[in-house]
Amino acid sequence: MCLAVPGKIISIDCGMEELMRFGKVNFGGIVKDVNLAYVPEAKIGDYVIVHVGFALNTVDEAEAQKVFEYLREMDSLDELKE
Amino acid sequence: MKFIDEYRDRGAAEKYSHMIHEITTRKWNIMEVCGGQTHAIVKFGIDELLPEGINLIHGPGCPVCVTSLELIDKSIEIASRKDVIFCSFGDMLRVPGSKKDLLQVKAEGGDVRMLYSPIDSLKIAKDNPDKEIVFFAVGFETTAPANAMAVYQAKVQGLKNFSILVSHVLVPPAMEAILSSKNNLVKGFLAAGHVCTVMGYNEYYPLAEKYRVPIVVTGFEPLDILQGIYMCVKQLEEGRYEVENQYSRAVSREGNRGAQEIISKVFKIGSRKWRGIGEIPDSGLVLQDEYIEFDASLKFGLAEMTVEEPKECISGLILQGLKKPFECGAFGTKCTPERPLGATMVSSEGACAAYYRYRKK
Numbered sequence A: 001m002c003l004a005v006p007g008k009i010i011s012i013d014c015g016m017e018e019l020m021r022f023g024k025v026n027f028g029g030i031v032k033d034v035n036l037a038y039v040p041e042a043k044i045g046d047y048v049i050v051h052v053g054f055a056l057n058t059v060d061e062a063e064a065q066k067v068f069e070y071l072r073e074m075d076s077l078d079e080l081k082e
Numbered sequence B: 001m002k003f004i005d006e007y008r009d010r011g012a013a014e015k016y017s018h019m020i021h022e023i024t025t026r027k028w029n030i031m032e033v034c035g036g037q038t039h040a041i042v043k044f045g046i047d048e049l050l051p052e053g054i055n056l057i058h059g060p061g062c063p064v065c066v067t068s069l070e071l072i073d074k075s076i077e078i079a080s081r082k083d084v085i086f087c088s089f090g091d092m093l094r095v096p097g098s099k100k101d102l103l104q105v106k107a108e109g110g111d112v113r114m115l116y117s118p119i120d121s122l123k124i125a126k127d128n129p130d131k132e133i134v135f136f137a138v139g140f141e142t143t144a145p146a147n148a149m150a151v152y153q154a155k156v157q158g159l160k161n162f163s164i165l166v167s168h169v170l171v172p173p174a175m176e177a178i179l180s181s182k183n184n185l186v187k188g189f190l191a192a193g194h195v196c197t198v199m200g201y202n203e204y205y206p207l208a209e210k211y212r213v214p215i216v217v218t219g220f221e222p223l224d225i226l227q228g229i230y231m232c233v234k235q236l237e238e239g240r241y242e243v244e245n246q247y248s249r250a251v252s253r254e255g256n257r258g259a260q261e262i263i264s265k266v267f268k269i270g271s272r273k274w275r276g277i278g279e280i281p282d283s284g285l286v287l288q289d290e291y292i293e294f295d296a297s298l299k300f301g302l303a304e305m306t307v308e309e310p311k312e313c314i315s316g317l318i319l320q321g322l323k324k325p326f327e328c329g330a331f332g333t334k335c336t337p338e339r340p341l342g343a344t345m346v347s348s349e350g351a352c353a354a355y356y357r358y359r360k361k
């Protein structure tokens, strides 16, 4: 039940009140209404981590590459050794 | 899907597995705290990619599994009332109480509804002014922002027929309870990424220091988990015990300040009983005095009770990493996901259910 998944914001409905900022988020084809109150900086096109109808954070695109950069660095270290 | 598929790349996973093999010289017990990670580990067979010496211990990080039997019985008592619409996340409906589960209450005519988000219960409250709406607020820090917002909005909107049955648990006190136990086997932690999305990871520095354990904040996809294990083993092999963040695409050191603010407006820290483990001081959230009118336990005047767990269920030992599901006599025979004896067989994030689903040999 703690599952949280990344999805892309496709529209934002600012509403009357900041804490009820809602948006539509696309999870690989399934679109859901998501409360965006906790990610005031998030824009259309951003990816957010969503849990029980609330976006908890925006996914950082640059940081997202680190898992792979790490592997590449290890590869080039290996080559140096050879 | 972006941010999912690329982290399931077989070749990259094998590389990480190879790197872990290269640096491992001894036996290490590492606990993944979160049930979501347990599920991924068993589903993708990540434990099978590791050197023999690396033993993954499945931690207590499944809120469905650790909600106390007493609270489940309370939820059943409230849900059985004629004047109540009882709302809950789907996973809670099949958790066995001491006599029945919420699904049975529903079958017997109770109005029990499964919701995707706690915020949906506010609309139900507005649409049904002659009923009491109760939401079963279970969860770790990940779910707290949503449950806190529901209560906060209920107060703003002046809703009088809404309340929550709070069963919130906190991760760092549970980690400390494990580390300070004399049976402790855990030498390093993969901390739960989504808990840290909300709370950040400042809280882990004193733990790492005091117990000399590496703590690596880790995500949920196979590559995240493998990289988290690699970082943890590397620290163990080098004799370091630091806090590191593998899941930086979603987690910052401070966490989500806005969410923390609403949580601390609505909730304060209190003691909590964990199913299978027992009472852990300061390990849960309870409503602040200002929001006490939304406390379902008080509203319905439920007495405190203590109930016995079924004797054969060893889920308490499993949640502390002292036993694996296979070692339970009831596993797969008397206890299955269709007819669970214990909570770790109910939720897909429970260790017993994950082993049953992916490892039933």
Ligand code: SF4
Residues within 6 Å of the ligand: B312, B313, B314, B315, B318, B325, B328, B329, B330, B331, B332, B335, B336, B340, B341, B342, B343, B344, B345, B352
């Ligand atoms: S298999 Fe069932 S009875 Fe055994 S520990 Fe797991 S939940 Fe409890």
